[in-house]
Amino acid sequence: MSARTPQQATGQPGTPTTTGLRVxxxxxxxxxxxxxxxxxxxVRVLERLGCEVDFPQAxxxxxxxxxxxxxADRALPLVRRFVDVxxxxxxxxxPSGSCVGSVRHQHRTIxxxxxxxxxxxxxxxxxxxxxxxxxxxxxxxxxxxVGAYYPHxxxxxxxxxxxxxxxxxxxxxxxxxxxxxxxxxxxxGAQECCGFGGTxxxxxxxxxxxxxxxxAQHVVETGAEVVVAGDNSCLAHIGGILGRQxxxxxxxxxxxxxxxxxxxxx
Numbered sequence: 477m478s479a480r481t482p483q484q485a486t487g488q489p490g491t492p493t494t495t496g497l498r499v500x501x502x503x504x505x506x507x508x509x510x511x512x513x514x515x516x517x518x519v520r521v522l523e524r525l526g527c528e529v530d531f532p533q534a535x536x537x538x539x540x541x542x543x544x545x546x547x548a549d550r551a552l553p554l555v556r557r558f559v560d561v562x563x564x565x566x567x568x569x570x571p572s573g574s575c576v577g578s579v580r581h582q583h584r585t586i587x588x589x590x591x592x593x594x595x596x597x598x599x600x601x602x603x604x605x606x607x608x609x610x611x612x613x614x615x616x617x618x619x620x621x622v623g624a625y626y627p628h629x630x631x632x633x634x635x636x637x638x639x640x641x642x643x644x645x646x647x648x649x650x651x652x653x654x655x656x657x658x659x660x661x662x663x664x665g666a667q668e669c670c671g672f673g674g675t676x677x678x679x680x681x682x683x684x685x686x687x688x689x690x691x692a693q694h695v696v697e698t699g700a701e702v703v704v705a706g707d708n709s710c711l712a713h714i715g716g717i718l719g720r721q722x723x724x725x726x727x728x729x730x731x732x733x734x735x736x737x738x739x740x741x742x
Contacts (some may be wrong), residue, residue: 602642
C-alpha cells in the first residue's frame with residue numbers, strides 16, 4: 477500500500493485537510509486475507525485528508541481469536557509484536573471495531589498476566605493511540621465530511637464490539653450522514669447482535685443463524701440496497717444470509733463508502 481506525503485494529498489472541494497498526522501495502518505489479518513479493499517479504502521480516505529499513512533508489513537494478528545477462546549497465553553507473542561510494530565506512530569487505525577477492542581481492552585491484561593512490567597508499559601503507551609476508523613476521523617481529525625459521494629439507499633448495522641466495547645456511538649452515522657447523494661435509512665433493532673461473535677458462530681451455529689436471520693429480515697424491511705458496518709466479519713455473516721435468501725442486498729464496509737467519490741465511485 478502506498479503512502480503520500482501530506483503535501484501531495486488532495487481532497488474533494490470543501491473537504492477539510494489535516495496537517496500530516498503519521499498514521500500506522502493496522503489492516504487486521506482477516507481483512508488482509510479476505511477483504512483487502514477495506515484497508516485500501518482506509519488509506520484513500522486518510523490520504524485525502526492529508527495524513528501520512530504507513531503500512532508496516534511486519535504486522536500480524538492482534539490475538540483476539542486466541543484470547544476469546546481461552547488461550548490468552550498464546551496471544552502474548554502477538555501483543556509483543558504489535559507494540560514493536562506500531563510503537564512509533566502518532567496514531568494507529570484499523571477498519572475493525574473488533575480488533576481495536578482487543579488491542580485496547582485485552583492486550584494489557586495479557587501482558588500483566590505474563591508478569592512482564594516492561595510489556596505492560598509498552599501497551600499502556602501504544603494502545604490509547606489505536607483507533608477504529610470512525611473514532612480517528614471524528615475524534616482525532618475532527619472531520620465528519622470526508623468528501624464522499626455514494627448515491628444509494630443504505631442502512632447501518634452497529635457491530636457489538638464497536639458499540640459496546642469501544643462505544644463509538646453515532647460516529648459512523650455522523651460520517652454517513654455527510655456523504656453526498658446517500659439515502660440513509662434507520663435499521664430496526666439496530667443494536668441487536670447479528671449473531672456472528674467469532675467462534676460463537678461455530679460453537680453455537682443454530683443460535684447464530686437464528687440471530688442472523690432476524691438481522692437480515694430487519695435489513696430487508698428498510699428497502700436498502702446496501703447494509704454497511706465497521707466490521708467485515710459481521711458483514712460476512714449478515715451477507716451470507718442475505719445472499720442465500722436472494723434478497724439482492726449488498727454489504728459494504730464503512731471505509732469503502734467513505735472512500736467513494738464522484739470521480740472515483742465504488
